[in-house]
Amino acid sequence: MAVQDEWLWYGGRVCLDYVNTLRDRWKEPRDTLREPDDVLRWLHTAGLTGESIPTPARPEAVLTSARRLREAIDRAVMAAADSDLPDTADLSLINSAAMAAPRPAPQVAIVGGRLAPGNRKAGAEDAAAGLGLVAHDAVELLLSNEIRWVRVCGADRCALRFIDRSPAHNRRWCSMARCGNRTKVRSHQLRHGGQ
Known part of the structure; x- marks a missing residue:
């Protein structure tokens, strides 16, 4: 797997980028979280730790719980996006995972000559807290209006999840550069006899 393709950041939310660590869900799923260190590297690359x-005391347990959390988030988000209630076990x-998220201290800043809330940055100190931040983001997504705009990439082999923030809410691809152009080129070649 190419380094640039190891993790993709097209989801629009950290929880969807995390769900997208399992690729090609339609055909032959390909997991980018193959070992415990992959979970730690993903959390760091996502800016959560x-x-x-x-290193966790039980690395394999971290990998197992990370994958279980990923699939619970995916099932819950996809159910809610389809206007269904998620399974209570997934919730x-x-x-439970969100409870491990660190609580950032409130910050104050001067913005436009007035006091305003500053950036609240919380860095996790271990894998459970990092996964807690992912779960916290999933909770926020499930409770937000954005849940209506969760989409699955329209490419026949992709299935990445993303938030459709286009003005008309008609985005079809996880990324135009990744799947949109490939699909359009393939369609063009089929229409014109492979020329």
């Missing part, structure tokens, strides 16, 4: 978080798992 520092570079040197402690329980997401809520």
